[in-house]
Amino acid sequence: MSHVFPRHTRNLPPVAVSGEGCYLTDASGKQYLDASGGAAVSCLGHGDHEVIDAIKAQLDSLAYAHTGFLTSEPAETLADLLIEHAPGDLDRVYLVSGGSEAVEAALKLARQYYVERGEPERGRIIARKQSYHGNTIGALSAGGNEWRRAQFAPLLLDISHINPCYEYRLMHDGETPEEYGLRAANLLEEELLRVGPETVMAFIAEPVVGATSGALTAAPGYFKRIREICDQYGVLLILDEVMCGMGRTGALFACTQEGVNPDILCIAKGLGGGYQPIGAMLCTAQIYQAIQDGTGFFQHGHTYLGHPTAAAAGVAVVSAVLGRDLLSNVQRQGDKLRSALNAAFGQHPNVGDIRGRGLFMGVEMVADRSTKAPFDPTLGIAAKIKKHAFENGLICYPMSGTIDGRTGDHVLLAPPFIITDAQIDELVEKLGKSIMQALG
Numbered sequence: 001m002s003h004v005f006p007r008h009t010r011n012l013p014p015v016a017v018s019g020e021g022c023y024l025t026d027a028s029g030k031q032y033l034d035a036s037g038g039a040a041v042s043c044l045g046h047g048d049h050e051v052i053d054a055i056k057a058q059l060d061s062l063a064y065a066h067t068g069f070l071t072s073e074p075a076e077t078l079a080d081l082l083i084e085h086a087p088g089d090l091d092r093v094y095l096v097s098g099g100s101e102a103v104e105a106a107l108k109l110a111r112q113y114y115v116e117r118g119e120p121e122r123g124r125i126i127a128r129k130q131s132y133h134g135n136t137i138g139a140l141s142a143g144g145n146e147w148r149r150a151q152f153a154p155l156l157l158d159i160s161h162i163n164p165c166y167e168y169r170l171m172h173d174g175e176t177p178e179e180y181g182l183r184a185a186n187l188l189e190e191e192l193l194r195v196g197p198e199t200v201m202a203f204i205a206e207p208v209v210g211a212t213s214g215a216l217t218a219a220p221g222y223f224k225r226i227r228e229i230c231d232q233y234g235v236l237l238i239l240d241e242v243m244c245g246m247g248r249t250g251a252l253f254a255c256t257q258e259g260v261n262p263d264i265l266c267i268a269k270g271l272g273g274g275y276q277p278i279g280a281m282l283c284t285a286q287i288y289q290a291i292q293d294g295t296g297f298f299q300h301g302h303t304y305l306g307h308p309t310a311a312a313a314g315v316a317v318v319s320a321v322l323g324r325d326l327l328s329n330v331q332r333q334g335d336k337l338r339s340a341l342n343a344a345f346g347q348h349p350n351v352g353d354i355r356g357r358g359l360f361m362g363v364e365m366v367a368d369r370s371t372k373a374p375f376d377p378t379l380g381i382a383a384k385i386k387k388h389a390f391e392n393g394l395i396c397y398p399m400s401g402t403i404d405g406r407t408g409d410h411v412l413l414a415p416p417f418i419i420t421d422a423q424i425d426e427l428v429e430k431l432g433k434s435i436m437q438a439l440g
């Protein structure tokens with residue numbers, strides 16, 4: 001009998017025993033094409049020997065040292081590597097164990113920054129509906145997915161959630177994407193004025209929304225206008241690239257594709273590629289300096305900050321992404337995946353939108369293409385697609401999200417950066433079959 005606490009307590013999943021490239025194998029010998037890299041984690045695929053050897057070498061020299069006493073060579077190297085490629089004034093790296101921890105650190109750093117600056121009235125956060133920032137209480141409070149939040153409502157922080165930038169559902173007829181991008185961004189200004197800008201410390205958003213929205217990219221100009229508004233009202237811009245960052249969209253940092261620099265940036269998932277649990281929060285020199293000039297101590301911390309073995313994995317993964325020119329692969333194979341999805345489902349009566357960037361693509365399902373009416377949530381279309389795909393040997397990431405009472409089912413695809421043409425064909429073929437089976 002298993003004593004593992006599985007995600008779904010009513011059914012124990014198969015036991016994964018090995019992974020090679022884009023495939024995972026379970027204990028029965030069944031192979032799965034890992035078309036979502038778990039949850040956009042396995043950017044290099046499985047069994048990458050360079051990364052494995054780097055981890056082994058680190059374990060041989062130093063597995064762990066507590067950052068309350070010491071820093072370590074891999075942590076220093078990883079921070080240098082990230083800052084070398086990071087956009088704007090990002091200058092400092094706080095290494096944690098995952099995405100939720102990166103977001104918690106970001107929220108607390110934003111708060112401490114304003115306390116140190118003598119603006120303690122700034123304590124409010126503005127976030128977006130249908131977003132996901134993690135499952136710890138602060139990160140869950142920032143997230144805007146109603147289903148994930150519902151049970152825990154009494155525990156959550158009071159955070160404002162404005163509408164996301166969601167062209168497919170929220171752009172008006174006759175509006176251009178640029179006009180819509182501006183209108184969607186101006187919702188931040190409206191909310192700031194409603195709550196009092198002097199009480200707000202930060203706005204947090206995913207540059208490309210992942211888990212809750214299926215690779216939802218912003219309309220042109222949206223993030224530029226968001227940056228302007230944040231600057232105008234002295235509000236920090238926190239970008240959460242836990243899912244869309246580290247090369248997933250074809251650039252190491254997705255915000256560079258929007259031409260926008262954040263004050264604080266959160267990354268994880270593809271930073272360790274699944275070889276070690278690791279995340280990071282990056283902040284500007286200005287924020288760091290305020291702490292330095294103030295108490296000189298960021299009042300936060302976890303036992304595994306800057307974990308040397310995890311950091312060594314991060315160095316090996318980021319070096320592989322850059323050294324093997326995998327960003328070009330992401331762009332090229334991303335274009336192929338988009339074309340293949342469009343060819344297979346572009347005219348499908350139950351596919352409303354195919355979207356995304358790089359190897360981060362989403363397919364939104366609808367009951368009626370002409371009205372964009374979503375499926376009845378009780379049909380559980382996303383869950384059915386996941387189940388059939390799994391039976392067909394395909395791991396993808398179907399979810400349903402709620403916005404203003406309308407549920408949209410979607411499938412998120414985030415395959416390893418090394419995916420081949422033949423594997424893209426296999427992915428689309430298996431996904432098509434699974435969608436057909438789910439629709440009955």
Ligand code: PMP
Pocket residue numbers: 039098099100101103132133134135206210211240241242243244268269
């Ligand atoms: N932010 C975003 C955008 C995410 O997609 C996720 C994970 N899906 C998180 C934060 C939380 O990361 P973790 O699960 O590593 O805590």
